[in-house]
Amino acid sequence: MKKELNVLITAAGTQTMPGLADCLHHNGERKIRIIGADACVDSTLDQVVDTACLVPRLDDLGYLEALLEICDRENVDVFFPFMDEEMELIHQNLSLFEERGIKVALPSEEVIRITNDKLGFYQWMRAHELPVPDFQEINRADEIEPACRKLGYPQKKVCVKIRFSSGSRGVRILDADADLYDIFLTEKPNSMVTTLEAFADMCRKTDHFVGMMATEYLPGEECSVHMLARGGEAIYTVGWESGKVTASTPQECVLKELPYAFDVSRKIIRAMKLDGNIDFDFKYDENGIPKVMEANPRIAASMSVIAMGGINLPYLRIKQLLGEELPRIEPKYGVRMVRKYIDLFTDGDGRKLTWDQK
Numbered sequence: 001m002k003k004e005l006n007v008l009i010t011a012a013g014t015q016t017m018p019g020l021a022d023c024l025h026h027n028g029e030r031k032i033r034i035i036g037a038d039a040c041v042d043s044t045l046d047q048v049v050d051t052a053c054l055v056p057r058l059d060d061l062g063y064l065e066a067l068l069e070i071c072d073r074e075n076v077d078v079f080f081p082f083m084d085e086e087m088e089l090i091h092q093n094l095s096l097f098e099e100r101g102i103k104v105a106l107p108s109e110e111v112i113r114i115t116n117d118k119l120g121f122y123q124w125m126r127a128h129e130l131p132v133p134d135f136q137e138i139n140r141a142d143e144i145e146p147a148c149r150k151l152g153y154p155q156k157k158v159c160v161k162i163r164f165s166s167g168s169r170g171v172r173i174l175d176a177d178a179d180l181y182d183i184f185l186t187e188k189p190n191s192m193v194t195t196l197e198a199f200a201d202m203c204r205k206t207d208h209f210v211g212m213m214a215t216e217y218l219p220g221e222e223c224s225v226h227m228l229a230r231g232g233e234a235i236y237t238v239g240w241e242s243g244k245v246t247a248s249t250p251q252e253c254v255l256k257e258l259p260y261a262f263d264v265s266r267k268i269i270r271a272m273k274l275d276g277n278i279d280f281d282f283k284y285d286e287n288g289i290p291k292v293m294e295a296n297p298r299i300a301a302s303m304s305v306i307a308m309g310g311i312n313l314p315y316l317r318i319k320q321l322l323g324e325e326l327p328r329i330e331p332k333y334g335v336r337m338v339r340k341y342i343d344l345f346t347d348g349d350g351r352k353l354t355w356d357q358k
Contacts, residue, residue: 002030005318006075008067009049011082012036016249018048018342019304020082020314026307027315035074037067043350058086064093071100078318079104080299084166087112087298103321107276107297114272115295119163119213125292128271131264133291135215141203147214148174148196157217160199162210166296170210172199173217190246218291220284222250223258225265226306227280228316232273234266235320238311238331240302249301254336255309258282261290268295277317305337 007024009017017036024032036049045052051074055066063086070076079102081090090097090104091112097104106112114124125132136147138160148158154176162170174196183191203209223241227234239261242253265280279300282290299314300306306313309332319326345353 002324004031004033005077006033006035007318008035008037008070008074008076008079009082010037010055010067010080010086012049012052013038013040013045014082014301016301016303017045019301020299021048023303023307023312023314024318027312029315032315032318035070035076037070043346043352044344046350047344047352058083058089064089064096068096068100071097071102076100076102078102078321080314080317081106082298084116084296084298088116103318105276105298105317105321107274107278108272111272111274111278111297115297117163118161118165118294119211121295122213122215125268130267130271131291133216133218133285133293135213138212138214141200141206141209144200144203144214145196151214151216153196157219158196159215159217160212161215162212164210170212174199216285218283218285218293220286220288220290223256223261223282223284223290224250224253224300224302225258225261225280225282226300226303226311226313227265227269227274227278228313228320229269229274229276229278230320231275232270234269235326236311236313236316236329236331237262237265238306238309240305240337249339250305250337251339252337253302253305255305255331255333257333258290261292264290264292268292276320277313302337305335306331308337309333309335 021034034049035051037053037055039055039057041052041054053070056062081087091106091109115121122132122135136150138144138147151158158174160172171192173193175193178193178195221243222245225239228236239256239258240253241256242250244251261282277299278297280295281293283293285291303313310329311331347353
């Protein structure tokens with residue numbers, strides 16, 4: 001049995017944390033104690049992680065200090081920043097963790113800069129002659145309509161998204177044929193579809209317009225490529241395909257080999273000289289060709305289905321950070337995941353409550 005480890009993970013209150021905890025707890029080699037940090041902690045989190053810690057919000061000046069206090073108190077060995085928005089802050093203060101002997105799962109500062117900016121990522125892709133959806137930059141509300149028309153609106157749908165966001169925040173699909181009243185009547189209130197007129201009117205009325213981009217609409221199913229890399233070369237590559245994705249998180253997916261997407265992804269990480277985890281979100285265009293939408297240089301929300309297929313990327317990243325030998329593994333394509341809700345219960349004092357205790 002290998003040395004036991006204490007692993008700190010931020011944003012531990014997210015709905016995908018149980019999957020990540022399973023990946024680390026069921027690694028097959030060593031005991032891992034998970035310290036979960038979040039700005040909103042309740043007693044149910046104790047049923048997912050080994051130790052739950054309340055921290056300030058990321059925009060609070062005390063956020064970094066709180067993480068360092070947790071590291072000292074819990075003897076943290078490895079730190080996984082789980083929020084895109086915190087990566088730059090952690091990288092700027094990396095020495096504070098390294099001097100404590102903590103391994104931090106972060107890509108290079110250059111990779112963070114490229115991938116955190118959705119428009120910047122597309123511009124970087126184009127500059128490196130890598131395939132990318134057609135796009136237009138938007139810096140003012142009066143640029144929305146001409147940008148969309150350059151992409152074929154109203155004959156074609158167009159996607160608009162703000163430059164800095166995650167989890168499908170700040171994304172809309174503009175459809176000239178959209179029946180907004182029918183959407184109101186029949187769809188749950190998480191629809192991304194609206195019209196150019198409604199979207200542009202909303203943007204004209206705000207006094208804090210933020211930079212965004214318009215891109216060609218990709219009508220096909222989503223697929224994703226997940227990798228662990230060293231020096232720009234892929235150590236592990238595995239993909240999944242899904243016809244049901246909500247807020248960028250697959251509700252159903254199946255592991256699948258994606259030769260074209262794999263090839264594009266390998267070219268990207270080679271140009272980035274990437275070390276560590278990354279996932280690329282793709283969507284099929286009208287001709288059935290997968291086109292990359294964005295890159296996330298961290299552990300992905302769908303890591304559990306990949307681990308179930310034999311490639312436990314969170315744990316393999318830990319082994320990489322520790323300098324341990326990485327095994328040769330081939331993914332088990334065909335493994336399928338269906339995401340269901342899980343109910344966690346506590347009594348009035350916050351203690352775990354089970355059906356046997358009701």
